[in-house]
Amino acid sequence: MVKDAVARLTPLGVMVLALLREGDMHPYEMARLMRMRKDDRLIAITNGTLYHTVSRLQKAALLDEVGVDRDGNRPERTTYTLTDAGRDAVVEWVQRELPRTDRPAEFRIALAEAHNLEREDALDLLRRRRVALIDDHALHRDGLHKARDKGVPPQVLVEIERQEALLGAELTWLDTLISRIDDETLPWGPTAFGDKTDRYLAQRKAAQQ
Amino acid sequence: MVKDAVARLTPLGVMVLALLREGDMHPYEMARLMRMRKDDRLIAITNGTLYHTVSRLQKAALLDEVGVDRDGNRPERTTYTLTDAGRDAVVEWVQRELPRTDRPAEFRIALAEAHNLEREDALDLLRRRRVALIDDHALHRDGLHKARDKGVPPQVLVEIERQEALLGAELTWLDTLISRIDDETLPWGPTAFGDKTDRYLAQRKAAQQ
DNA sequence: AAGCGTATAGTCCATCTGGACTAATCGAGG
Protein backbone atom coordinates (compact mmCIF):
# COMPACT_ATOMS: atom_id res chain seq x y z
CA MET A 1 0.00 0.00 0.00
CA VAL A 2 1.04 3.58 -0.64
CA LYS A 3 2.36 5.32 2.45
CA ASP A 4 -0.63 6.39 4.53
CA ALA A 5 -2.98 6.96 1.64
CA VAL A 6 -5.83 7.63 4.05
CA ALA A 7 -4.14 10.65 5.63
CA ARG A 8 -3.68 12.20 2.21
CA LEU A 9 -7.30 11.87 1.16
CA THR A 10 -8.86 15.20 0.33
CA PRO A 11 -12.51 15.87 1.15
CA LEU A 12 -13.49 15.50 -2.49
CA GLY A 13 -11.53 12.25 -2.67
CA VAL A 14 -13.52 10.83 0.20
CA MET A 15 -16.82 11.81 -1.40
CA VAL A 16 -15.76 10.16 -4.64
CA LEU A 17 -14.88 6.92 -2.90
CA ALA A 18 -18.11 7.03 -0.92
CA LEU A 19 -20.11 7.48 -4.12
CA LEU A 20 -18.43 4.51 -5.72
CA ARG A 21 -19.66 2.32 -2.89
CA GLU A 22 -23.08 2.74 -4.49
CA GLY A 23 -21.96 1.55 -7.89
CA ASP A 24 -19.45 2.08 -10.69
CA MET A 25 -19.50 5.51 -12.29
CA HIS A 26 -17.64 7.91 -14.52
CA PRO A 27 -16.53 11.24 -13.07
CA TYR A 28 -19.14 13.31 -14.83
CA GLU A 29 -21.87 11.27 -13.26
CA MET A 30 -20.30 11.68 -9.84
CA ALA A 31 -20.52 15.41 -10.30
CA ARG A 32 -24.13 15.20 -11.41
CA LEU A 33 -25.13 13.02 -8.47
CA MET A 34 -23.33 15.19 -5.96
CA ARG A 35 -25.01 18.30 -7.30
CA MET A 36 -28.39 16.57 -7.23
CA ARG A 37 -27.84 15.64 -3.60
CA LYS A 38 -26.56 19.10 -2.74
CA ASP A 39 -23.22 17.71 -1.69
CA ASP A 40 -21.78 20.92 -3.07
CA ARG A 41 -22.81 22.42 0.27
CA LEU A 42 -19.84 20.48 1.65
CA ILE A 43 -17.24 20.73 -1.10
CA ALA A 44 -16.65 22.79 -4.20
CA ILE A 45 -17.12 20.63 -7.29
CA THR A 46 -14.99 21.90 -10.17
CA ASN A 47 -14.08 19.77 -13.12
CA GLY A 48 -10.35 20.24 -12.89
CA THR A 49 -10.25 19.19 -9.27
CA LEU A 50 -12.62 16.27 -9.78
CA TYR A 51 -10.76 14.64 -12.66
CA HIS A 52 -7.42 15.24 -11.01
CA THR A 53 -8.69 13.78 -7.76
CA VAL A 54 -9.92 10.66 -9.51
CA SER A 55 -6.57 10.12 -11.19
CA ARG A 56 -4.78 10.55 -7.85
CA LEU A 57 -7.09 7.99 -6.29
CA GLN A 58 -6.27 5.65 -9.14
CA LYS A 59 -2.53 6.13 -8.57
CA ALA A 60 -3.09 5.35 -4.90
CA ALA A 61 -4.88 2.15 -6.03
CA LEU A 62 -8.09 3.12 -4.23
CA LEU A 63 -10.10 2.86 -7.43
CA ASP A 64 -9.58 1.53 -10.93
CA GLU A 65 -10.90 1.84 -14.45
CA VAL A 66 -13.40 -0.77 -15.49
CA GLY A 67 -14.08 0.37 -19.01
CA VAL A 68 -14.47 3.10 -21.51
CA ASP A 69 -17.65 3.55 -23.46
CA ARG A 70 -18.87 6.27 -25.71
CA ASP A 71 -22.23 7.59 -26.74
CA GLY A 72 -22.33 8.76 -30.33
CA ASN A 73 -19.42 11.04 -30.94
CA ARG A 74 -19.15 12.53 -27.46
CA PRO A 75 -15.99 12.33 -25.43
CA GLU A 76 -15.19 8.96 -23.95
CA ARG A 77 -16.56 8.11 -20.57
CA THR A 78 -14.16 6.25 -18.35
CA THR A 79 -15.99 4.30 -15.70
CA TYR A 80 -14.32 3.62 -12.36
CA THR A 81 -14.83 1.06 -9.64
CA LEU A 82 -13.68 0.83 -6.03
CA THR A 83 -10.81 -1.41 -5.01
CA ASP A 84 -10.93 -3.16 -1.65
CA ALA A 85 -8.38 -0.69 -0.33
CA GLY A 86 -10.62 2.12 -1.51
CA ARG A 87 -13.63 0.67 0.24
CA ASP A 88 -11.67 0.49 3.49
CA ALA A 89 -10.14 3.92 3.06
CA VAL A 90 -13.49 5.69 3.29
CA VAL A 91 -14.21 3.99 6.59
CA GLU A 92 -10.75 4.74 7.98
CA TRP A 93 -10.94 8.37 6.97
CA VAL A 94 -14.34 8.80 8.60
CA GLN A 95 -13.08 7.09 11.75
CA ARG A 96 -10.19 9.50 11.85
CA GLU A 97 -12.18 12.68 11.29
CA LEU A 98 -15.34 12.00 13.24
CA PRO A 99 -13.91 12.72 16.71
CA ARG A 100 -11.81 15.74 15.68
CA THR A 101 -13.04 19.18 16.63
CA ASP A 102 -10.47 21.14 14.67
CA ARG A 103 -11.19 20.93 10.93
CA PRO A 104 -14.92 21.68 10.86
CA ALA A 105 -15.17 21.24 7.08
CA GLU A 106 -13.76 17.73 7.26
CA PHE A 107 -16.09 16.85 10.08
CA ARG A 108 -19.18 17.74 8.08
CA ILE A 109 -18.11 15.29 5.41
CA ALA A 110 -17.26 12.62 7.94
CA LEU A 111 -20.69 13.04 9.48
CA ALA A 112 -22.42 12.93 6.12
CA GLU A 113 -20.64 9.64 5.38
CA ALA A 114 -20.86 8.22 8.88
CA HIS A 115 -23.62 5.87 7.79
CA ASN A 116 -20.87 3.80 6.20
CA LEU A 117 -19.76 2.78 9.70
CA GLU A 118 -21.30 0.18 11.97
CA ARG A 119 -23.59 1.59 14.64
CA GLU A 120 -21.34 0.71 17.58
CA ASP A 121 -18.32 2.15 15.84
CA ALA A 122 -20.05 5.44 15.07
CA LEU A 123 -21.37 5.67 18.62
CA ASP A 124 -17.92 5.20 20.11
CA LEU A 125 -16.35 7.83 17.85
CA LEU A 126 -19.12 10.34 18.51
CA ARG A 127 -18.75 9.85 22.24
CA ARG A 128 -15.07 10.64 21.90
CA ARG A 129 -16.03 13.73 19.97
CA ARG A 130 -18.34 14.69 22.80
CA VAL A 131 -15.44 14.64 25.24
CA ALA A 132 -13.29 16.72 22.90
CA LEU A 133 -16.12 19.23 22.44
CA ILE A 134 -16.54 19.64 26.18
CA ASP A 135 -12.81 20.26 26.45
CA ASP A 136 -12.85 22.78 23.65
CA HIS A 137 -15.82 24.55 25.12
CA ALA A 138 -14.05 24.89 28.47
CA LEU A 139 -10.90 26.18 26.78
CA HIS A 140 -12.87 28.89 25.00
CA ARG A 141 -14.62 29.94 28.21
CA ASP A 142 -11.30 30.12 30.03
CA GLY A 143 -9.60 32.01 27.24
CA LEU A 144 -12.37 34.56 27.18
CA HIS A 145 -12.23 35.14 30.92
CA LYS A 146 -8.48 35.52 30.96
CA ALA A 147 -8.49 37.84 27.96
CA ARG A 148 -11.12 40.07 29.58
CA ASP A 149 -9.16 40.16 32.82
CA LYS A 150 -6.08 41.23 30.89
CA GLY A 151 -8.09 44.09 29.39
CA VAL A 152 -8.20 42.85 25.80
CA PRO A 153 -10.80 45.05 24.08
CA PRO A 154 -14.08 43.14 23.61
CA GLN A 155 -14.49 43.87 19.90
CA VAL A 156 -11.58 41.55 19.09
CA LEU A 157 -13.18 38.75 21.12
CA VAL A 158 -16.50 38.44 19.30
CA GLU A 159 -15.27 35.62 17.10
CA ILE A 160 -14.32 33.61 20.16
CA GLU A 161 -17.67 34.33 21.76
CA ARG A 162 -19.39 33.04 18.64
CA GLN A 163 -17.26 29.93 18.69
CA GLU A 164 -18.17 29.34 22.31
CA ALA A 165 -21.88 29.71 21.52
CA LEU A 166 -21.66 27.34 18.56
CA LEU A 167 -19.70 24.79 20.57
CA GLY A 168 -22.49 24.82 23.14
CA ALA A 169 -25.12 24.31 20.46
CA GLU A 170 -23.15 21.53 18.83
CA LEU A 171 -22.82 19.80 22.15
CA THR A 172 -26.57 19.67 22.81
CA TRP A 173 -27.18 18.57 19.23
CA LEU A 174 -24.58 15.84 19.58
CA ASP A 175 -26.13 14.59 22.81
CA THR A 176 -29.47 14.03 21.15
CA LEU A 177 -27.83 12.41 18.14
CA ILE A 178 -25.91 9.99 20.35
CA SER A 179 -29.02 8.97 22.26
CA ARG A 180 -30.99 8.53 19.03
CA ILE A 181 -28.34 6.19 17.68
CA ASP A 182 -28.00 4.43 21.02
CA ASP A 183 -31.69 3.66 21.53
CA GLU A 184 -32.07 2.82 17.83
CA THR A 185 -34.62 5.52 17.23
CA LEU A 186 -32.37 6.31 14.31
CA PRO A 187 -31.74 3.41 11.93
CA TRP A 188 -28.07 3.01 11.10
CA GLY A 189 -25.52 1.08 9.15
CA PRO A 190 -24.61 0.78 5.50
CA THR A 191 -28.11 0.05 4.28
CA ALA A 192 -29.61 0.54 0.85
CA PHE A 193 -30.50 4.09 -0.07
CA GLY A 194 -33.85 3.50 -1.63
CA ASP A 195 -34.12 7.10 -2.76
CA LYS A 196 -34.51 8.59 -6.18
CA THR A 197 -30.81 8.63 -6.93
CA ASP A 198 -30.67 4.92 -6.32
CA ARG A 199 -33.61 4.19 -8.50
CA TYR A 200 -31.72 6.17 -11.09
CA LEU A 201 -28.63 4.01 -10.67
CA ALA A 202 -30.74 0.85 -10.83
CA GLN A 203 -32.31 2.00 -14.07
CA ARG A 204 -28.95 2.70 -15.62
CA LYS A 205 -27.73 -0.76 -14.68
CA ALA A 206 -30.85 -2.35 -16.12
CA ALA A 207 -30.49 -0.34 -19.31
CA GLN A 208 -26.91 -1.49 -19.77
CA GLN A 209 -27.85 -5.13 -19.92
CA MET B 1 -5.21 48.68 -9.79
CA VAL B 2 -4.85 44.98 -10.45
CA LYS B 3 -8.07 43.35 -11.59
CA ASP B 4 -10.23 42.82 -8.52
CA ALA B 5 -7.40 42.20 -6.13
CA VAL B 6 -9.85 42.03 -3.23
CA ALA B 7 -11.70 39.03 -4.66
CA ARG B 8 -8.43 37.12 -4.90
CA LEU B 9 -7.36 37.69 -1.35
CA THR B 10 -6.84 34.47 0.51
CA PRO B 11 -7.72 34.20 4.20
CA LEU B 12 -4.06 34.32 5.17
CA GLY B 13 -3.58 37.36 2.93
CA VAL B 14 -6.31 39.20 4.75
CA MET B 15 -4.81 38.39 8.13
CA VAL B 16 -1.41 39.62 6.95
CA LEU B 17 -2.85 42.92 5.78
CA ALA B 18 -4.83 43.30 8.98
CA LEU B 19 -1.70 42.71 11.05
CA LEU B 20 0.20 45.36 9.12
CA ARG B 21 -2.43 47.91 10.13
CA GLU B 22 -0.89 47.66 13.58
CA GLY B 23 2.62 48.41 12.40
CA ASP B 24 5.36 47.40 9.97
CA MET B 25 6.62 43.86 10.35
CA HIS B 26 8.64 41.11 8.74
CA PRO B 27 6.89 37.82 7.91
CA TYR B 28 8.44 35.84 10.70
CA GLU B 29 7.05 38.28 13.24
CA MET B 30 3.61 38.03 11.66
CA ALA B 31 3.72 34.30 12.20
CA ARG B 32 4.84 34.73 15.80
CA LEU B 33 2.13 37.27 16.57
CA MET B 34 -0.59 35.19 14.96
CA ARG B 35 0.44 32.13 16.93
CA MET B 36 0.56 34.18 20.12
CA ARG B 37 -2.97 35.39 19.48
CA LYS B 38 -4.16 31.91 18.52
CA ASP B 39 -5.07 33.08 15.05
CA ASP B 40 -4.02 29.63 13.91
CA ARG B 41 -7.48 28.56 15.04
CA LEU B 42 -8.67 30.34 11.90
CA ILE B 43 -5.96 29.61 9.35
CA ALA B 44 -3.05 27.23 8.97
CA ILE B 45 0.23 29.12 9.26
CA THR B 46 2.97 27.40 7.29
CA ASN B 47 6.13 29.16 6.23
CA GLY B 48 5.84 28.38 2.55
CA THR B 49 2.35 29.76 2.33
CA LEU B 50 3.12 32.81 4.43
CA TYR B 51 6.13 33.99 2.45
CA HIS B 52 4.44 33.24 -0.84
CA THR B 53 1.34 35.12 0.27
CA VAL B 54 3.38 38.17 1.23
CA SER B 55 5.10 38.24 -2.15
CA ARG B 56 1.74 37.96 -3.91
CA LEU B 57 0.43 40.85 -1.85
CA GLN B 58 3.48 42.83 -2.86
CA LYS B 59 2.87 42.08 -6.54
CA ALA B 60 -0.71 43.26 -6.07
CA ALA B 61 0.71 46.48 -4.57
CA LEU B 62 -1.17 45.95 -1.30
CA LEU B 63 2.04 46.09 0.70
CA ASP B 64 5.65 47.05 0.10
CA GLU B 65 9.14 46.54 1.48
CA VAL B 66 10.42 49.24 3.77
CA GLY B 67 13.80 47.86 4.63
CA VAL B 68 16.06 44.94 5.27
CA ASP B 69 17.94 44.58 8.51
CA ARG B 70 19.87 41.78 10.03
CA ASP B 71 20.76 40.63 13.51
CA GLY B 72 24.18 39.11 13.81
CA ASN B 73 24.68 36.57 11.09
CA ARG B 74 21.07 35.39 10.84
CA PRO B 75 19.09 35.55 7.63
CA GLU B 76 17.95 38.98 6.53
CA ARG B 77 14.64 40.24 7.77
CA THR B 78 12.63 42.10 5.17
CA THR B 79 10.14 44.44 6.79
CA TYR B 80 6.87 45.26 5.03
CA THR B 81 4.41 48.11 5.27
CA LEU B 82 0.82 48.56 4.07
CA THR B 83 0.03 50.62 1.01
CA ASP B 84 -3.16 52.69 0.92
CA ALA B 85 -4.69 50.12 -1.41
CA GLY B 86 -3.78 47.41 1.10
CA ARG B 87 -5.40 49.32 3.93
CA ASP B 88 -8.62 49.60 1.93
CA ALA B 89 -8.50 46.02 0.72
CA VAL B 90 -8.90 44.59 4.23
CA VAL B 91 -12.02 46.65 4.75
CA GLU B 92 -13.49 45.72 1.36
CA TRP B 93 -12.83 42.04 1.89
CA VAL B 94 -14.48 42.08 5.29
CA GLN B 95 -17.46 43.96 3.86
CA ARG B 96 -17.80 41.31 1.21
CA GLU B 97 -17.53 38.28 3.49
CA LEU B 98 -19.40 39.45 6.55
CA PRO B 99 -22.94 38.93 5.16
CA ARG B 100 -22.19 35.65 3.37
CA THR B 101 -23.47 32.43 4.90
CA ASP B 102 -21.70 30.08 2.54
CA ARG B 103 -17.95 29.99 3.27
CA PRO B 104 -17.94 29.58 7.05
CA ALA B 105 -14.15 29.68 7.28
CA GLU B 106 -13.98 33.05 5.56
CA PHE B 107 -16.71 34.41 7.77
CA ARG B 108 -14.81 33.63 10.95
CA ILE B 109 -11.92 35.71 9.69
CA ALA B 110 -14.18 38.52 8.56
CA LEU B 111 -15.76 38.55 12.01
CA ALA B 112 -12.40 38.50 13.74
CA GLU B 113 -11.35 41.53 11.67
CA ALA B 114 -14.70 43.31 11.72
CA HIS B 115 -13.40 45.80 14.28
CA ASN B 116 -11.62 47.43 11.34
CA LEU B 117 -15.01 48.66 10.11
CA GLU B 118 -17.04 51.60 11.36
CA ARG B 119 -19.83 50.67 13.74
CA GLU B 120 -22.68 51.61 11.41
CA ASP B 121 -21.06 49.74 8.55
CA ALA B 122 -20.61 46.58 10.59
CA LEU B 123 -24.16 46.79 11.88
CA ASP B 124 -25.60 47.07 8.41
CA LEU B 125 -23.62 44.11 7.11
CA LEU B 126 -24.51 41.95 10.10
CA ARG B 127 -28.18 42.75 9.65
CA ARG B 128 -27.90 41.59 6.06
CA ARG B 129 -26.29 38.44 7.32
CA ARG B 130 -29.19 37.98 9.69
CA VAL B 131 -31.62 37.97 6.76
CA ALA B 132 -29.47 35.50 4.85
CA LEU B 133 -29.27 33.24 7.90
CA ILE B 134 -33.03 33.22 8.32
CA ASP B 135 -33.35 32.27 4.66
CA ASP B 136 -30.81 29.52 4.97
CA HIS B 137 -32.43 28.17 8.08
CA ALA B 138 -35.80 28.00 6.32
CA LEU B 139 -34.23 26.25 3.33
CA HIS B 140 -32.72 23.58 5.55
CA ARG B 141 -36.04 23.02 7.35
CA ASP B 142 -37.87 22.69 4.06
CA GLY B 143 -35.26 20.40 2.57
CA LEU B 144 -35.43 18.12 5.58
CA HIS B 145 -39.23 17.88 5.47
CA LYS B 146 -39.29 17.15 1.77
CA ALA B 147 -36.53 14.57 2.04
CA ARG B 148 -38.36 12.77 4.85
CA ASP B 149 -41.59 12.79 2.87
CA LYS B 150 -39.77 11.25 -0.06
CA GLY B 151 -38.56 8.48 2.20
CA VAL B 152 -34.87 9.37 2.25
CA PRO B 153 -33.36 7.28 5.07
CA PRO B 154 -32.68 9.44 8.13
CA GLN B 155 -29.04 8.40 8.64
CA VAL B 156 -28.04 10.35 5.54
CA LEU B 157 -29.81 13.46 6.85
CA VAL B 158 -27.97 13.92 10.14
CA GLU B 159 -25.50 16.38 8.66
CA ILE B 160 -28.36 18.58 7.50
CA GLU B 161 -30.02 18.34 10.90
CA ARG B 162 -26.80 19.48 12.49
CA GLN B 163 -26.55 22.37 10.09
CA GLU B 164 -30.09 23.38 10.92
CA ALA B 165 -29.34 23.30 14.64
CA LEU B 166 -26.17 25.34 14.21
CA LEU B 167 -27.93 27.88 12.02
CA GLY B 168 -30.50 28.36 14.75
CA ALA B 169 -27.78 28.86 17.35
CA GLU B 170 -25.88 31.26 15.15
CA LEU B 171 -29.03 33.27 14.63
CA THR B 172 -29.66 33.80 18.33
CA TRP B 173 -25.99 34.61 18.87
CA LEU B 174 -26.09 37.12 16.02
CA ASP B 175 -29.18 38.80 17.42
CA THR B 176 -27.48 39.50 20.72
CA LEU B 177 -24.32 40.69 18.95
CA ILE B 178 -26.31 43.10 16.81
CA SER B 179 -28.10 44.58 19.78
CA ARG B 180 -24.84 44.90 21.73
CA ILE B 181 -23.27 46.85 18.88
CA ASP B 182 -26.42 48.87 18.36
CA ASP B 183 -26.87 50.04 21.96
CA GLU B 184 -23.11 50.56 22.29
CA THR B 185 -22.77 48.05 25.09
CA LEU B 186 -19.94 46.79 22.93
CA PRO B 187 -17.29 49.38 22.05
CA TRP B 188 -16.44 49.38 18.37
CA GLY B 189 -14.32 50.85 15.66
CA PRO B 190 -10.65 50.70 14.74
CA THR B 191 -9.35 51.68 18.17
CA ALA B 192 -6.00 51.00 19.77
CA PHE B 193 -5.44 47.48 21.00
CA GLY B 194 -3.82 48.23 24.31
CA ASP B 195 -3.04 44.59 24.94
CA LYS B 196 0.22 42.81 25.50
CA THR B 197 0.96 42.35 21.84
CA ASP B 198 0.75 46.06 21.33
CA ARG B 199 2.99 46.81 24.21
CA TYR B 200 5.37 44.39 22.56
CA LEU B 201 5.20 46.28 19.27
CA ALA B 202 5.72 49.59 21.07
CA GLN B 203 8.80 48.23 22.78
CA ARG B 204 10.27 47.07 19.53
CA LYS B 205 9.74 50.47 17.99
CA ALA B 206 11.34 52.15 20.96
CA ALA B 207 14.31 49.78 20.81
CA GLN B 208 14.90 50.51 17.16
CA GLN B 209 15.48 54.19 17.72
C1' DA C 1 33.45 22.89 26.95
C1' DA C 2 30.77 19.84 24.14
C1' DG C 3 26.53 18.62 22.83
C1' DC C 4 21.51 19.11 22.27
C1' DG C 5 17.28 21.22 21.74
C1' DT C 6 14.91 25.23 20.32
C1' DA C 7 14.20 29.82 18.17
C1' DT C 8 15.12 32.63 14.11
C1' DA C 9 14.27 33.50 9.15
C1' DG C 10 13.73 31.94 5.48
C1' DT C 11 13.93 28.78 0.40
C1' DC C 12 12.33 25.12 -2.57
C1' DC C 13 9.46 22.08 -4.88
C1' DA C 14 5.88 18.56 -5.54
C1' DT C 15 1.13 18.66 -5.42
C1' DC C 16 -3.36 20.48 -5.37
C1' DT C 17 -6.96 23.65 -6.88
C1' DG C 18 -9.96 26.55 -9.58
C1' DG C 19 -11.36 28.61 -13.58
C1' DA C 20 -11.12 29.02 -18.55
C1' DC C 21 -11.46 26.50 -22.53
C1' DT C 22 -12.84 22.71 -26.14
C1' DA C 23 -16.00 20.22 -28.61
C1' DA C 24 -19.83 17.51 -29.60
C1' DT C 25 -25.03 16.65 -29.09
C1' DC C 26 -29.85 17.57 -28.06
C1' DG C 27 -34.20 20.03 -27.53
C1' DA C 28 -37.14 24.00 -28.15
C1' DG C 29 -38.59 28.26 -30.33
C1' DG C 30 -39.06 31.24 -34.13
Next chain:
DNA sequence: CCTCGATTAGTCCAGATGGACTATACGCTT
Protein backbone atom coordinates in the same frame (compact mmCIF):
# COMPACT_ATOMS: atom_id res chain seq x y z
C1' DC D 1 -35.10 23.92 -40.67
C1' DC D 2 -31.95 26.58 -38.36
C1' DT D 3 -29.89 28.52 -34.59
C1' DC D 4 -29.38 29.33 -29.56
C1' DG D 5 -28.70 27.72 -25.21
C1' DA D 6 -28.13 23.90 -22.16
C1' DT D 7 -26.00 19.41 -21.25
C1' DT D 8 -22.32 16.09 -21.64
C1' DA D 9 -17.47 14.97 -20.84
C1' DG D 10 -13.53 16.32 -20.38
C1' DT D 11 -8.36 19.02 -20.93
C1' DC D 12 -5.14 22.57 -19.64
C1' DC D 13 -2.55 25.63 -17.03
C1' DA D 14 -1.58 29.53 -13.87
C1' DG D 15 -1.31 30.09 -9.36
C1' DA D 16 -1.87 28.45 -4.29
C1' DT D 17 -0.52 25.29 -0.68
C1' DG D 18 2.04 22.46 2.57
C1' DG D 19 5.77 20.26 4.15
C1' DA D 20 10.65 19.26 3.86
C1' DC D 21 14.90 21.39 4.02
C1' DT D 22 18.89 24.94 5.17
C1' DA D 23 21.61 27.50 8.19
C1' DT D 24 22.80 30.31 12.12
C1' DA D 25 22.64 31.46 17.02
C1' DC D 26 21.42 30.95 21.79
C1' DG D 27 20.68 28.76 26.27
C1' DC D 28 21.03 24.91 29.25
C1' DT D 29 22.77 20.75 30.90
C1' DT D 30 26.13 17.27 32.06
